[in-house]
Amino acid sequence: MLEAVIEPYPQATIDGYTGLTVHYAQERGACAIVRGLREVSDFEWEFKMARMNQQIAPDIDTLFMMANTQYAHISSTLVMEVVQMGQGKVGAEKLREMVPAIVVEFIKKKFDVL
Template sequence: MAKVAVYPGSFDPVTSGHLDIIKRANNIFDKVIVAVFNNANKEHLFTKEERVEMLEEVLDDKPEIEVDSFTGLLIDYIEQHHGEVIIRGLRAVSDFESEFQMASLNKKLAPEIETLFMMTNTEYAYLSSSAVKEVASFGGCVEELVPDYIIDRLMTKMEEEDKIITESEDSK
């Protein structure tokens, strides 16, 4: 039977660091499902559907990786999709505390499901979707932080949502 791993996240937007974890998990597991959800603690720039679409586009060359979305408990989603492992990426020690707490809660809810923490490649240790959006909001260069396809989508969305900060606004 195939070993199925689920990599959940908000991916708002997907970064080069996310893709690093996805591709490395794909080398370990028979099937990886990238599962997009709305994080109640974050204000999302892109809709869940847009985030799924962007992930499908950047992972187009990896047909063995499935992109999906869900609402509700992650554990329920994993059980419905016959997953056995939750993939979580860690950038720094500061990520560990909240990730450990969530992994412990998931273990209590579903003892048969394991959580695998993967350290991000050191070149992406500083990278988060929030940081990408902040750099983009000031007109900074986000090349290499996100795939090329995402850059245009990000800048267009930032303009549509009036999230670009100009010098005159910044000095107020």
């Protein structure tokens, strides 16, 4: 699903790893780690993680990007709860306000709803 979502962005790649993100960033030769923040409550944990990463690898910066307020409350967990507990009563149009259209199509197929 993620591959389909990022298809229009050829500069984006998907890669898995185990261990610390900062070690993965070092292995890739990265100079920065970009972290997304939805709510202010995310910041405390992310700040602690960034400080730890800085101590482990001082040459790698952490950059924080705030979510658009229109989407800040949305998480994959909440979307899945809406799909599963909404029993098909939440239409595709409403879901398209929360997730990319391709994700709505995956949800339709997987859960046979909408």
